[in-house]
Amino acid sequence: MTIDPFIVSAALCAALAVGTCIWLAWTGIDPVRRGAQANLRRGGVTLVAATSGQSTTAPNVSLSALAKRMTPALVVRVLDRQHTLAGRPGAWTVEKLLTLKLSWLVIAGAISALILFSGPPPLLAMMTLGVFVVVYFLPELLLNSEGTKRNQQIELELADTLDQMTIAVEAGLGFDSAMARAAQNGKGPLANELVRTLQDIQMGNSRRQAFEALTVRTTVVDLRRFVRAVIQADAYGVSIASVLRTQADEMRLKRRQRAEEKAQKIPVKVLAPLMLFILPVIFIVVMGPAAINIVDSLSGM
Template structure:
């Protein structure tokens, strides 16, 4: 059906119109990659921490960070075909996005709109290019390239682009959440030690959380953001127990949940907060040491497979080479 002999002839590639079109397409591609790089490399956690710290210093209510969230609104109209109607599923997606600091009321709709847009970009581009080529708008070299491409290959490109655009945001969301949890898990023991030292120095729990949150702004912005948000919620009149467990859920690590449980139990039963933090800090140090030992004990097992793959061929060569030499010498 399609002639492969006419694919991108030298005369067509050397025409000024085609070269200008290729240069423009390459420039647009570089600009797109640059915008994506700036968006992904931007440290939004530090921006949120600075906004929270500034809001705590402001006395006016207009510049305060909103703590209340609007009621969950069910999708209506054409949005029903795009957004899940199950409230639990929408809340789960909102919760996952909230772990990254996206707290807008319409963040779920924006997330699914982005997924729809990315899923439609590739097929629209492919079929739009085919339609423009049939209309005679594109240069002759591109038309010949499209004619040389089988229709099945175009459908495959459109299908792969749709799958990547639809499932890509979900994969990106999970990878960002795992990266954020890893940073929090790494910095949380040191933050707990600072809270313990601040409490032992005479500060109250709220003042210690506030001080540690400001001190960790540059070193661990994720933990600082959660501590400052916890302090703002408590100052706004929210129950401390609920705020602590919400902070632990946002962090998504077991250490934060245990920390919240220790603080709540200490406040409920009237025990010494200093001794509770000291005991839990000692337990966290032991847990970190045990985790390091477990990781070190797994190394021999992990290295055995690599060593066997690298050593067995050499052992076979050393063992079988004399036998092969003798066999060739005899026969």
């Protein structure tokens, strides 16, 4: 008697889903642990349990908190990092994405249990398992794509923004006022990040701390280089106008080089559709009448 490997894998998936749900329910109904975690987050000293053994504070556990507790810490950190790089979209918060992951995990477990009793072909089972994994990590993939687009927009806007800041500083404005003017006139992710940086400074953070937080929220190399130059100028007393002028010239040069690089890649990218779609049609149009005439001549002989 041979054991189908698909049945074994489906049984493992179903057992894992059921075990996870049981563990989630067990940890979710523990009032002492919930009260302790709530006190630690709040920083208070409220007693967790009274003498009778009952909790004095038993807050309701939301689905997002359960989803965060269920999801591995590494997945939560990666999702939070991707969410930060994507600009923290308000429509899709980390808690909402974790809740969707939890819902999909339960649905996938139920589907795996149904597949276990249906006995489909092994290839279809492997494809279904692959779909489960891809859908589970779909939020990370979408956030990564959005973060890449956002970084590209920042790279395009950086040179023009630095030009505006250079003109404002040379006209007599301070660095913070010039950055506020550029953020007010600009639109896009870079302007939003400059506004966030100014808000951090207004909240009491130093300029170094605010700009270091800016480098954490984005992965644009040029922006990080500009931030390092500003921090060094602020530390050593270098003229900020000369730093801005140098950085603006460098950013314009790099933007021109990136445009030239993309232009040089166009012939290579066009080659594949040219060979697959355009040249066969040209051959049919050119060689088609000649082939028809040859066939007619041979049939008339």
